[in-house]
Amino acid sequence: MSRPIRLRQASSGAFALLLLIAGVTSPPFAGRVSAHGPDPMLSSKLFGQDQAVSFRWRTGSEPPSAIKTAVKAAAAGIAASRRSRAATFPYASAGGSLIGYGAGATCGVNGIACFTRSAPTSFTMWLREQGRVFDWGTLRWCQMYTTAPTGCYDAETIALDEFGHVEGLGHHLNFGDDTDYLDAVVQTYSRTKAKSGWNEHALGRCDVATLQREYDVPSSATGISTCLHLDTIATLGATATAVVYGGTVGFTAGLRIAGDADYGRLANNALSGRTVKLQQRAVGTTTWSTVATMTVGTASGTYVASVKLLSSSEFRALYSASSTEGLNGDASPVLSVLVASCAGAPCLLPSPR
Amino acid sequence: MPAGMSRKTRSLAVGLVALSGALVTATVAGGAERPWEPPPCTRQVAPSTTSAGTWWRLDPRLRAGWLVGQRLTLGSGRDGRRTFVDLPAEAFAAGPFGGVVLVGSDDGDHSVLSLIDVPGGCATPIGASDDVIRRATLDTDGGTVLEFRVDRATRTDLGLFRRPLAADGSPERLLGPLDPDARFGPTWTTELQWSTDGRTLAMQSCGAVSCRTRIVDPAAGMVSQTVDPAHGDIVGLTEERLVVHGACGGTPCPLISVDLRDGSRTTLAEAAGQAVIATGPSDRSVVVYEQVDGARLRSIDVDGVPVGEVDRLIPNGLGLVPGAGRAGSAAELDPGVVVLGPGGRMPLEGPLTPVLWRLSDGALLPFEEVLP
Numbered sequence: 001m002s003r004p005i006r007l008r009q010a011s012s013g014a015f016a017l018l019l020l021i022a023g024v025t026s027p028p029f030a031g032r033v034s035a036h037g038p039d040p041m042l043s044s045k046l047f048g049q050d051q052a053v054s055f056r057w058r059t060g061s062e063p064p065s066a067i068k069t070a071v072k073a074a075a076a077g078i079a080a081s082r083r084s085r086a087a088t089f090p091y092a093s094a095g096g097s098l099i100g101y102g103a104g105a106t107c108g109v110n111g112i113a114c115f116t117r118s119a120p121t122s123f124t125m126w127l128r129e130q131g132r133v134f135d136w137g138t139l140r141w142c143q144m145y146t147t148a149p150t151g152c153y154d155a156e157t158i159a160l161d162e163f164g165h166v167e168g169l170g171h172h173l174n175f176g177d178d179t180d181y182l183d184a185v186v187q188t189y190s191r192t193k194a195k196s197g198w199n200e201h202a203l204g205r206c207d208v209a210t211l212q213r214e215y216d217v218p219s220s221a222t223g224i225s226t227c228l229h230l231d232t233i234a235t236l237g238a239t240a241t242a243v244v245y246g247g248t249v250g251f252t253a254g255l256r257i258a259g260d261a262d263y264g265r266l267a268n269n270a271l272s273g274r275t276v277k278l279q280q281r282a283v284g285t286t287t288w289s290t291v292a293t294m295t296v297g298t299a300s301g302t303y304v305a306s307v308k309l310l311s312s313s314e315f316r317a318l319y320s321a322s323s324t325e326g327l328n329g330d331a332s333p334v335l336s337v338l339v340a341s342c343a344g345a346p347c348l349l350p351s352p353r
Numbered sequence: 354m355p356a357g358m359s360r361k362t363r364s365l366a367v368g369l370v371a372l373s374g375a376l377v378t379a380t381v382a383g384g385a386e387r388p389w390e391p392p393p394c395t396r397q398v399a400p401s402t403t404s405a406g407t408w409w410r411l412d413p414r415l416r417a418g419w420l421v422g423q424r425l426t427l428g429s430g431r432d433g434r435r436t437f438v439d440l441p442a443e444a445f446a447a448g449p450f451g452g453v454v455l456v457g458s459d460d461g462d463h464s465v466l467s468l469i470d471v472p473g474g475c476a477t478p479i480g481a482s483d484d485v486i487r488r489a490t491l492d493t494d495g496g497t498v499l500e501f502r503v504d505r506a507t508r509t510d511l512g513l514f515r516r517p518l519a520a521d522g523s524p525e526r527l528l529g530p531l532d533p534d535a536r537f538g539p540t541w542t543t544e545l546q547w548s549t550d551g552r553t554l555a556m557q558s559c560g561a562v563s564c565r566t567r568i569v570d571p572a573a574g575m576v577s578q579t580v581d582p583a584h585g586d587i588v589g590l591t592e593e594r595l596v597v598h599g600a601c602g603g604t605p606c607p608l609i610s611v612d613l614r615d616g617s618r619t620t621l622a623e624a625a626g627q628a629v630i631a632t633g634p635s636d637r638s639v640v641v642y643e644q645v646d647g648a649r650l651r652s653i654d655v656d657g658v659p660v661g662e663v664d665r666l667i668p669n670g671l672g673l674v675p676g677a678g679r680a681g682s683a684a685e686l687d688p689g690v691v692v693l694g695p696g697g698r699m700p701l702e703g704p705l706t707p708v709l710w711r712l713s714d715g716a717l718l719p720f721e722e723v724l725p
Binding site for chain 2: 106129134
């Protein structure tokens with residue numbers, strides 16, 4: 001809730017009171033919002049997974065060719081960098097969504113571009129015209145120049161931002177010093193040439209994080225955005241929990257994302273293609289040693305290894321967090337395998353402890 | 354020239370007549386179409402009380418994608434007459450105020466304000482400045498113009514100025530510049546909008562996404578200000594409430610109603626399209642807005658109490674025409690109606706014509722039907 005604060009007396013003396021209604025910052029977005037993390041979501045519906053939402057140019061408001069090229073490149077950039085099953089935006093002459101330039105942008109008064117989204121059916125996007133005058137000065141699109149001048153906006157970056165909104169992304173919440181600006185293209189303030197990030201042509205990791213969470217990943221081997229910090233669950237099973245001396249035990253590990261409700265569509269996803277190690281220790285000891293890097297199993301998110309056993313041992317599967325993706329490490333519960341210590345035949349298996 | 358002008362004012366007016374040439378003699382567009390050149394008004398332009406149906410629409414004129422000017426189309430629903438004038442790239446329109454459209458144009462050296470009497474078919478210059486007049490409006494009696502200016506060289510905010518139309522005197526500054534605030538960034542647009550009772554003026558300054566609103570009561574000298582980065586552009590102002598979009602950069606977007614007495618906020622809709630304030634049944638101020646899918650109009654009391662909430666299917670191809678800042682067009686309407694236009698704007702041409710939605714009974718009426 002906002003609260004009234006008495007501010008100051010106007011210098012002209014004409015106004016006795018200046019009442020400041022200072023609002024607590026509360027962006028109009030639904031879902032989790034953190035100081036630094038995945039982009040927040042806009043509070044409305046999503047498009048379908050991998051839905052191709054085709055667009056065409058708005059009759060009478062077609063962009064100039066340089067801007068068209070930039071918008072198409074941005075659409076391709078979304079497809080290439082989404083790392084998720086978010087919608088794609090191919091151009092088609094009969095596309096159902098309209099992108100316009102200049103006149104008729106009723107989606108907002110400020111900014112250099114805006115959008116409307118009617119998920120899951122269509123969207124509109126507008127880019128303001130080259131030369132539009134704002135209070136601060138005149139809009140310049142870099143693409144409209146042979147040599148882009150300092151202070152111009154990159155239309156591809158801006159269109160990428162707008163496509164991000166169309167997907168459902170809200171503006172990324174940066175640190176106060178903006179040191180994480182490059183983590184997202186969907187930004188409240190777009191940068192002009194030649195400030196860092198002015199011509200980003202791929203989604204940032206925190207854009208991707210939200211798309212992965214909301215739309216899921218295309219496969220269990222897809223890397224999870226480092227903007228996420230998801231818990232994982234490792235499991236371990238064995239073909240036997242007791243073997244004769246020298247017997248071989250097959251181990252199968254499972255690795256998946258935890259089932260946290262905040263993980264959206266990523267919850268409980270199997271994780272393939274990761275490095276899962278099988279570790280062993282002697283019964284009664286505390287030090288683990290890696291006996292195998294498990295290989296890919298037949299089922300999604302499974303890893304296998306076989307070990308010849310000479311003594312009773314404990315095993316676990318270990319997934320260590322990687323700096324290249326946003327998954328926390330996990331170790332499976334310990335699995336004990338007993339080995340019969342027989343001096344002669346027949347060798348009797350001891351009872352499990 | 355109005356009587357009672359000083360020598361200085363008369364001198365200015367002569368210059369304005371010359372400058373106003375830029376307003377009406379710009380390029381010929383599209384071959385046969387020629388811009389209208391409204392003759393000077395022979396008597397003082399004054400808002401009429403019977404001019405519902407006057408409308409305007411401002412569109413960029415582009416050449417190979419570059420803005421070369423703006424075209425102001427003026428219309429009157431009463432007789433279907435439509436004409437246009439060509440303006441420089443930096444130009445705006447406000448109103449209509451009783452059939453009068455206030456036009457600002459800047460040629461790079463001077464800003465000029467003119468009043469176009471649409472039913473009367475004439476225009477008159479009313480002021481000029483070496484500063485850039487970015488926006489202006491007439492007060493409710495049509496006797497005073499309020500101007501928002503920026504510095505020509507630096508584009509910094511100079512504040513809001515008041516200029517009496519008929520009397521002698523220099524413009525008086527009512528509000529100083531807005532203090533910089535990193536949460537809002539540089540100001541992109543400033544819009545002026547009167548409250549529904551015409552007593553207070555919202556002066557809203559928007560950064561790239563979020564907006565600050567200062568509310569001026571020229572008569573009482575009171576100012577209030579809302580500073581909340583969650584606020585986007587203005588929907589409307591009543592005596593007690595400011596209604597804004599959320600800071601979304603697009604739609605759908607929440608609609609937020611702020612109680613100006615205590616600053617408390619009410620979310621009127623979580624995901625809305627275009628929205629306006631209108632007079633609903635029992636003369637209550639209501640917010641009319643498009644639902645998230647753009648297929649239905651709904652209305653809700655401005656304070657968020659869902660009394661008398663109604664909804665209606667929007668005819669195919671039409672959209673609610675929002676405020677002038679968004680729509681780049683505006684129509685003068687009788688109380689109790691909102692206008693729906695193709696693409697949410699007043700139309701230039703084409704098969705779709707605007708219609709009015711009468712809130713009292715939900716009827717859809719041709720745009721011309723409710724005219725006096």
